[in-house]
Amino acid sequence: VPENMTAWLAFHMLRGSRQIGYGTLSPIPFSEIMSYCTHIGVDDAIERQRLAKFVMALDSTEREHYGNSKS
Secondary structure, eight states: OHHHHHHHHHHHHHHHSOOETTTOOOOOOOOHHHHEEEHOOOHHHHHHHHHHHHHHHHHHHHHHHHHHHHH
């Protein structure tokens, strides 16, 4: 689905904005997601919320996998 590609690209662009500490990854900061929305011209509140949900879901899944692979 083309609109999912925007979330996938956003996730990959924002992965580096996480903090790393004590062997764990912090979530991608919400402020970074909103800045990315501004950067790509997403100014509709519903679209921003949708993109944020997708990015946070991808982020959560990756962090869960990272945590599981460490143990």
